[in-house]
Amino acid sequence: QAKDAGRSNYRVFTEDMLLKANNKLMIEQDIGAAIEERQLSLFLQPIVGLPDAKLKGFEALIRWFHPQRGLIMPGDFIPNIENSEAIIQVGNYVLEEGGAMLSRLRKQGWNDLYLAVNLSAKHYMDPGLIPLVQHILAKYELPPQSLLLEVTEESVIEQVDLAMSSMKSLKQLGVRIAIDDFGTGYSSLSYLKQLPFDVLKIDRCFTSEVLNESVDSHIVSTVIDLAHNLGRTVVAEGIEVQEQADCLAEMGCELAQGYLYSKPLDEDKIFQILNRIETSRVWPAEQIPQLG
Ligand code: C2E
Numbered sequence: 001q002a003k004d005a006g007r008s009n010y011r012v013f014t015e016d017m018l019l020k021a022n023n024k025l026m027i028e029q030d031i032g033a034a035i036e037e038r039q040l041s042l043f044l045q046p047i048v049g050l051p052d053a054k055l056k057g058f059e060a061l062i063r064w065f066h067p068q069r070g071l072i073m074p075g076d077f078i079p080n081i082e083n084s085e086a087i088i089q090v091g092n093y094v095l096e097e098g099g100a101m102l103s104r105l106r107k108q109g110w111n112d113l114y115l116a117v118n119l120s121a122k123h124y125m126d127p128g129l130i131p132l133v134q135h136i137l138a139k140y141e142l143p144p145q146s147l148l149l150e151v152t153e154e155s156v157i158e159q160v161d162l163a164m165s166s167m168k169s170l171k172q173l174g175v176r177i178a179i180d181d182f183g184t185g186y187s188s189l190s191y192l193k194q195l196p197f198d199v200l201k202i203d204r205c206f207t208s209e210v211l212n213e214s215v216d217s218h219i220v221s222t223v224i225d226l227a228h229n230l231g232r233t234v235v236a237e238g239i240e241v242q243e244q245a246d247c248l249a250e251m252g253c254e255l256a257q258g259y260l261y262s263k264p265l266d267e268d269k270i271f272q273i274l275n276r277i278e279t280s281r282v283w284p285a286e287q288i289p290q291l292g
């Protein structure tokens, strides 16, 4: 019986792998067309100051509206292309499109907001990255500090030496860098000290625990202090309830992002809300109907 179970597990496993391989192939094939046919779009999620919830910026999060498969979330296609050339194409698209969005915000008078875009660690090894960033800053007349490039802790640590030099060049341009999903990778303190980042984003799996008297909540407050001692700014990701925001504010965390404020929304919806909060600049903490 154990043998049977073993066999059937094995079969399920290989079928699953085949499916994944097919999926990966399909995604790699379709992504070029997706870019050309503008099936990719950036949704924006607000990032607010603590404790007052004043709007500070947005994170651009990609969505793929596939003509046959419908909406595909980034978690279902980014990991599939992370090691292929396609991730560079996507990143270039996101930089160009993000730059255009930021410039539209600025033209509406929102000229002290920043935009965070996600780039794969592989992209930091691409010799085209620095010239492209320079080009976009010039083309859209963006102050370099209004652009924040996010890279996940896990991916940057895998290739830290290679990523380091282009991170330094980006910093010289005045562009800011954030370490994303902090706490889920395994960076040592010595890397943390060396990496030229400005912002530390604490992953949701830690911030979701702050209300419990848990080890994780002590980790969060210790990480906030550590980041501050290194002169960095901290964003708490995945804030879903007011009590979490209060607790993080108490710990000295300066920025927050999460469903409490808003899910990622398309640009039209963002502008509708911006019109409503023009004077207060306080992002409304309410559940706003969204498009996924
Ligand atoms: P991330 O950069 O850490 O982005 C945060 C993710 O958490 C987003 O998922 C966001 O919708 C979700 N989120 C935000 N607040 C909350 C909350 O309060 N509760 C919960 N449960 N979730 C929340 P999304 O948009 O599905 O993106 C997933 C990941 O895909 C991103 O994680 C990022 O690593 C990657 N990604 C997204 N856009 C891009 C992109 O343009 N380029 C690259 N290379 N990766 C991207």
Ligand code: MG
Binding pocket: 059, 118, 150, 180
């Ligand atoms: Mg991110």
Ligand code: MG
Binding pocket: 180, 181, 201, 203, 237
């Ligand atoms: Mg994150």
Ligand code: MG
Binding pocket: 181
């Ligand atoms: Mg993430």
